[in-house]
Structures are given as structure tokens and as C-alpha cells.
Amino acid sequence: MAGLVLVFFMVGLGVICSALLRWNEMKYRKIGLPPGTMGWPIFGETTEFLKQGPNFMKNQRAKYGSFFKSHILGCPTIVSMDPELNRYILMNEGKGLVPGYPQSMLDILGKCNIAAVSGSAHKSMRGALLALISPTMIRDNLLPKIDEFMRSHLSNWDGKTIEVQQKTKEMAMLSSLNQIMGLESSSVAANSFQAEFCKLVIGTLSLPINLPGTNYFHGFQARKNIISILKGIIEERRASPSSHNDMLECLLRPEDSRHKLTDDEIIDQVITIVYSGYETVSTTSMMALKYLHDHPNALQEIREEHLAIRSRKQPGDPIDWNDFKSMRFTRAVIIETMRLATIVNGVLRKTTREMQLNGFVIPKGWRIYVYTRETNYDPFLYEEPMTFNPWRWKDKSMESQNYFMLFGGGTRLCPGKELGIAEISTFLYYFLTRYRWDEVGGDKLLKFPRVEAPNGLHIRVSNY
Numbered sequence: 053m054a055g056l057v058l059v060f061f062m063v064g065l066g067v068i069c070s071a072l073l074r075w076n077e078m079k080y081r082k083i084g085l086p087p088g089t090m091g092w093p094i095f096g097e098t099t100e101f102l103k104q105g106p107n108f109m110k111n112q113r114a115k116y117g118s119f120f121k122s123h124i125l126g127c128p129t130i131v132s133m134d135p136e137l138n139r140y141i142l143m144n145e146g147k148g149l150v151p152g153y154p155q156s157m158l159d160i161l162g163k164c165n166i167a168a169v170s171g172s173a174h175k176s177m178r179g180a181l182l183a184l185i186s187p188t189m190i191r192d193n194l195l196p197k198i199d200e201f202m203r204s205h206l207s208n209w210d211g212k213t214i215e216v217q218q219k220t221k222e223m224a225m226l227s228s229l230n231q232i233m234g235l236e237s238s239s240v241a242a243n244s245f246q247a248e249f250c251k252l253v254i255g256t257l258s259l260p261i262n263l264p265g266t267n268y269f270h271g272f273q274a275r276k277n278i279i280s281i282l283k284g285i286i287e288e289r290r291a292s293p294s295s296h297n298d299m300l301e302c303l304l305r306p307e308d309s310r311h312k313l314t315d316d317e318i319i320d321q322v323i324t325i326v327y328s329g330y331e332t333v334s335t336t337s338m339m340a341l342k343y344l345h346d347h348p349n350a351l352q353e354i355r356e357e358h359l360a361i362r363s364r365k366q367p368g369d370p371i372d373w374n375d376f377k378s379m380r381f382t383r384a385v386i387i388e389t390m391r392l393a394t395i396v397n398g399v400l401r402k403t404t405r406e407m408q409l410n411g412f413v414i415p416k417g418w419r420i421y422v423y424t425r426e427t428n429y430d431p432f433l434y435e436e437p438m439t440f441n442p443w444r445w446k447d448k449s450m451e452s453q454n455y456f457m458l459f460g461g462g463t464r465l466c467p468g469k470e471l472g473i474a475e476i477s478t479f480l481y482y483f484l485t486r487y488r489w490d491e492v493g494g495d496k497l498l499k500f501p502r503v504e505a506p507n508g509l510h511i512r513v514s515n516y
């Protein structure tokens with residue numbers, strides 16, 4: 053009897069599930085939408101996407117082509133995996149394709165955050181940012197700071213077991229704080245900023261449920277604490293007659309009045325700079341060490357490049373702009389690391405009105421996932437795509453190919469590209485000219501949804 057009830061229950065459940073799925077598909081069966089499936093009501097296909105990762109995308113592409121609909125991460129979404137179309141989407145923000153990042157991210161990064169604004173507000177925030185991190189600024193102001201920071205961050209590692217993931221994260225954040233407002237790594241302000249910032253980052257990646265105990269709640273609190281730290285520093289600066297040589301000084305007293313921002317905008321700009329370079333720079337640095345460890349030929353060539361630079365210098369001379377520009381192979385290692393590890397899977401946009409795209413009609417408010425990951429592994433674009441081969445980037449024109457999207461594209465092309473590469477290059481220079489290392493072994497690396505070492509990446513370091 054109990055068996056019969058169970059059978060009825062299972063059959064009933066099956067019927068209800070398939071009815072729900074069908075109902076959800078019917079709901080989205082509007083004329084003009086691209087092919088694809090929408091999964092369950094509310095949850096869509098998020099579980100499948102997160103569980104199967106890149107395979108989910110590849111399977112859907114095999115069934116529906118490079119432009120398909122789905123429902124992931126809480127929103128009806130169009131996934132675009134076609135490099136040409138992706139480029140078109142990134143170039144045409146003005147036609148109604150604005151950034152489509154999750155609400156939790158926008159709430160915590162602030163309403164003046166560059167990804168939260170479009171049109172003239174975006175132009176003004178971007179202009180003010182570009183003035184801070186232009187090539188001239190990198191050459192004259194930022195590179196000397198980065199050099200000094202890396203020397204000290206990388207001192208006394210001899211004989212120690214180092215957890216690279218943690219160290220590169222600290223490096224990315226503390227180096228930014230040093231460039232932005234001259235904070236010393238050991239200062240009280242840097243330490244409290246660091247503690248709050250880690251909570252803020254987790255908050256931006258969480259569900260926007262504002263209840264005590266949730267990551268979103270903690271992230272939001274962290275934002276408030278960071279604002280109060282920054283307000284304190286800004287007040288001190290205004291009260292003091294002395295001037296500083298850093299980004300905050302330029303934000304408070306811009307040379308060009310077009311770049312004058314309100315205090316709220318300055319605070320969101322500072323949070324944006326630290327946030328944007330945090331995971332990207334740290335993860336690339338960590339993965340570069342991993343790939344160099346596994347590829348002795350590449351390690352030898354990059355070290356030779358660095359030792360040649362060092363041999364032209366007096367001990368204690370900093371890395372300057374010409375040194376940085378001459379690090380061609382280092383740059384190739386960095387770009388190849390970003391490609392092979394896929395540091396950024398893609399970027400998000402949303403439609404501000406119903407629009408035609410690729411012959412389909414996309415409703416207003418839908419998210420568009422410009423998914424660039426598979427482009428990185430396309431054998432027609434990159435020979436033996438799964439091999440770590442930095443030599444493929446030695447021809448610098450590779451970086452200007454239309455399908456090159458490691459730093460996004462169009463009006464939102466990463467403004468921190470050269471700054472990020474300069475930081476990672478300087479880190480690699482001081483690490484490789486000072487140390488050799490062995491992996492302690494057994495550390496796991498995850499590549500999706502983000503590149504991370506869940507238990508850290510431990511190495512044993514000794515002097516070179």
C-alpha cells in the first residue's frame with residue numbers, strides 16, 4: 053500500500069514539474085525571442101549554470117547556436133557567445149545596452165559607481181578616472197609608488213611558506229590604497245579599510261536580502277564604515293594646508309574643472325578603483341606564478357628578461373617606465389595567463405528598451421550576458437588553445453584584434469588595463485629576481501564561476 057502511495061506521489065510530482073516547466077516556457081514564447089530554454093519559474097536555470105559551469109553554456113550553444121535565451125542569476129537573460137556580436141553590443145551602449153550588473157553590486161558600490169551610471173554621468177566619472185590613471189600618471193606618479201610598495205611587500209619571504217592567494221589579494225588592495233591616498237600598509241586606516249573591504253566584496257556577490265546576518269547586510273554595513281573612513285580622510289585633507297602627491301589630491305583639487313566631482317562621487321570613485329583592480333590583479337598574479345611554475349621554459353625566458361633589466365641598474369634603482377615598456381615577454385605572460393585562466397568570464401548588459409539584436413526582438417529590461425570565455429579557447433583564433441603559450445602574444449598587434457576582449461571593449465573598455473599590467477609586471481619582476489619557489493602541493497584550483505584556490509595556494513620560497 054505504502055509503495056502504491058509513493059508511486060502515485062512520484063508520478064504526481066513528475067506531472068506537476070513538467071507542467072511548471074512547460075508553463076514557464078510558454079510564458080516566454082514571444083514571437084521574436086531567440087531560441088533557448090527558461091527552466092523553472094523564478095529560479096530559471098541558475099542551478100544548472102552554476103553546477104555545470106562552462107559546459108552548460110557549451111551544451112546550450114550546441115543546441116541553440118551562439119545567441120540563446122535563458123533565465124540565470126534571477127533574470128531573463130540572452131547569452132551571446134559570438135565575438136562579432138559581442139563587440140557590437142559593447143560598442144552600442146547609446147542604443148540602449150547599458151551595464152546590467154546585479155542590484156547587490158550596485159547598492160554596495162554606490163549609486164555614483166561607474167557601472168551604475170550611463171550617458172553624461174558615465175562620461176564624467178570615466179573622464180575623472182582616466183585623468184588619474186593615464187599613461188603619463190603611471191609613468192610619473194604611480195609606477196614609482198608601485199615599485200616602492202612591491203619591494204617592501206615582497207621583502208623577507210626567504211625560507212617561508214607563503215599563501216599566494218592571500219598575499220596577492222593584500223598586494224592588490226594595499227597597493228591601490230597607497231596609490232589613492234598614500235596609506236602605508238601597516239597604518240590603522242589601511243588595516244580597518246582592508247577588513248571592511250573584504251566584507252564589501254563578498255556583499256556585492258550575494259543575494260540582495262537586507263537582513264541581519266546575511267552577506268548583503270554585512271557588505272552594506274562595510275560600505276557605511278568605508279564611507280566614514282574616507283570622509284574622515286577627506287576632512288583631514290581639507291583642514292590641512294599641506295598637499296599630497298596621490299589620486300585623492302587630484303580628485304579633491306582637479307587641474308581640469310571638467311573633472312570636478314562631488315564628495316559622494318569621489319567616495320564611489322575610490323571604492324570603484326580598489327574594487328575593480330582587486331580580484332583581477334590578484335588572481336592574474338597568482339595564476340601567472342602557477343603557470344610559470346608549470347612551464348620552466350617560460351619561467352626561464354621571463355627571468356632572463358628581468359635579469360637583463362636588473363643588470364643595467366644600480367642596486368636600489370626603481371623600475372621605471374622604459375623598463376616596464378621593455379618587458380615584452382612579461383606582458384605576454386600576463387595576457388596569456390588572463391586568456392587561459394579566463395580571469396573574466398564576460399560582462400553584463402541590460403536593455404533599456406525593446407530592441408532588435410541579431411534579427412531577434414529583445415524585450416526591455418532583459419539582461420545580456422556577453423560571454424567571452426569560449427572565445428579564449430577558440431582553436432580558430434588561438435592555436436592549441438588549452439596550452440600555455442605566452443609566445444603567441446609576442447606580436448603586440450594580437451591585442452588589437454576585434455575578438456580580443458580580456459579587458460572588455462567599446463565605451464567601457466577597462467581604463468585600468470595598463471595600470472593593472474604595470475602592477476602585475478612589477479610584482480613578477482621583484483618576485484622572480486629575488487626568489488625561487490616550490491609548490492607545497494595538493495592545493496586545488498577552481499576556474500568557475502571565479503578563478504580561486506579554495507584552500508589557498510601554498511608555496512615554499514627561498515632566495516634566488
Ligand code: HEM
Pocket residue numbers: 151166167178181185324325326328329332333336390395396399400457458459460461463464465466467468469471472473
Ligand atoms: C589587470 C586586470 C584587469 C582586468 C582583466 C580587467 C577587466 C575589465 C573588464 C573586462 C572590464 C569591462 C567591464 C564592462 O564592460 O562592464 C573592465 C572595466 C573596468 N575596469 Fe578593469 N580590469 C583589470 C584591472 C583594472 C584596474 C587595475 C582598474 C583600476 C582602476 C580597473 C578599473 C576598471 C573600471 C573603473 C572599469 C569600468 C569602466 C567603465 O565602465 O567605463 N580595472 N575591466
